Amino acid sequence: MNAIKNMQLKxxxxxxxxxxxxxTFWKETAINNAMYVLLIIAIIYTFTQNHKFLSTNSIVNIIxxxxxxxxxxxxxxxxIVxxxxDLSAGRVVGLTACISASLLQSLDYASKMFPNMKPLPIPLVIxxxxxxxAIVGWVNGFFVAKFQLHPFIVTLATQLIVYGILLMYIMINGNNGQPLSGLDDSFKQFVNxxxxxxxxxxxxxxxxMGLAVVVLMWFIWNKTTFGKNMFAxxxxxxxxxxxxxxxxxxxxxxxMLAGMMYGITGFIESARIGSNTAATGLNYECDAIAACVIGGVSFVGGTGKISGVVMGVFLLRIIFVALNFLSINMNMQYVIKGLIILVACAIDMRKYLVRK
Structure with a gap:
């Protein structure tokens, strides 16, 4: 009823x-929703070029x-709120993915990082x-809050620190940087x-698991004092x-909460990828930031919804899958990703300036 009343009022x-x-109203509406318009055009165009794009298998893959x-x-x-x-996000994903893989390799795997150690219980690894x-997140938050350093500088530093720790970790016990694979069947079955x-x-x-995280984060953002304080x-x-x-x-x-989410992502990626290296998690933060901005989480602060983040993730993934269906060169895909981030941020800032 409230939604109907709001529509009638508008x-x-x-x-x-x-x-x-x-x-002016229609002009602003068109500009503010430009990403969604372009997405619809991209979906229609991709479908005309390759009908498999909207097949059940493709849709489940996107989800x-x-x-x-x-x-x-x-x-x-x-x-961002x-x-x-957080530039360290991708490297934290890589570190936690490699930790998960090393602790959950099959006992009979020939190149096991920790020989003779049985796979640990999955809840313990999580x-x-x-x-x-959370530890990396605490470091980020402490230096940002205590010393008033810009998050860009702090997370750039922790990105390098975490990457260095990751490189040293995958050298343990003569592993010499080899991919961490040979995962235990129980781990692969649990995730995949x-x-x-x-x-x-x-x-x-x-x-x-992703759905459970969304529900949890929605509750934290909307139903807790911490969530209200975050927006304040x-x-x-x-x-x-x-x-x-x-x-x-x-x-x-x-x-810290952000770091915990990166840890969960690393756990999932470890089994989803199946073979983890120092490159795992590379540039993940770029896609995440783009998804947030597309979903309405503003860099001006205090604005954003979990539902918008979810929508942004799905929209961005649809675009990336569409590029693959159109056989766009991988190098060109990086250019397109960069343009998406640039345009999304420009639209976000324009909304802010118009409101101001």
């Missing part, structure tokens, strides 16, 4: 505008790839990678197994401080 407001204001990236996007979205970002992500099929196409378990700090940290919000504590917790 329609009434539109009817009250003069001809010039109506033209699966999106679900695998939801945790990192939900994590980095909190940093605080007017920051807690371990979440803890690793399926309990549901759609049109004969299996939906992997990590889709449900993102909107105006001085005003939030005067209102009794512990800005330093909130900033640290937001980054």
């Amino acid at each position: 329609y009434s407001n539109y009817k009250s505008l003069d001809a010039k204001d109506k033209r 699966s790839l999106s679900a695998a990236n939801l945790p990192i996007a939900c994590g980095i979205a909190g940093c 605080l007017t920051g970002t 807690l371990a990678v979440i803890a690793v992500g 197994g399926s309990i549901l099929k759609v049109g004969g196409v299996a939906i992997p378990n990590y889709v449900w 700090v993102g909107s105006n940290p001085e005003a939030a401080n005067v209102s009794g919000v512990n800005v330093m504590r909130t900033t640290i917790l937001v980054h």
Whole structure:
């Protein structure tokens, strides 16, 4: 009922505008929704070139790839709400993926990193990678909050630190940087197994994990004091401080929560990829940031919804899958990704300036 009333109110407001204001309204609407318009055009064009693009198998693939990236996007979205970002996200995913793989290799695998050690219980490994992500997040949040350093600088530094730790980790016990594979069947089944099929196409378990993360993050953002404090700090940290919000504590917790999400992403990616190297997680933060901005999480701070993050992840993944169906050169795909981020940020800033 409220949605219907809001639509009626908006329609009434539109009817009250003069001809010039109506033209301005449609112009602003077109610009603000340019990414969605381009997406619809891309879907239609891709389908005309390759009808398999909208097949059941392709749709399930898009959903699966999106679900695998939801945790990192939900994590980095909190940093953006605080007017920051997190360049270390991809490397944390890589580190936690390699840790997960090394602790869950089959006992009989010839190149096992830790010989004679049985695969650890999966819940214990999940807690371990979440803890690793939380530690990196604490470091990021502490230096941002305590010393008022820009998140770009702090996370650039931790990105290099985490990458160095990752490179040293995969050298342990004479592994010499070899890919970490030979994962235990229980681990692969836990992440890649399926309990549901759609049109004969299996939906992997990590889709449900991604859904669980979305529900959890929605609850944290919308139903907790911490979530309200996060938006207050993102909107105006001085005003939030005067209102009794512990800005330093909130900033640290937001980054820790983000790190935990990166750890979950690394756990999923470890089994999804199956063969983990120092390159695992490379540039994941770029896709996550682009998805957040497309989904309406603004760099000006204090603005964003989990539903928007989910939509942004799906829209971005649809575009990437469409590029593959159109046989676009991989090098060119990097150019397109960069343009998407640039355009999305430009549209986001324009919205802010118009409101201001």
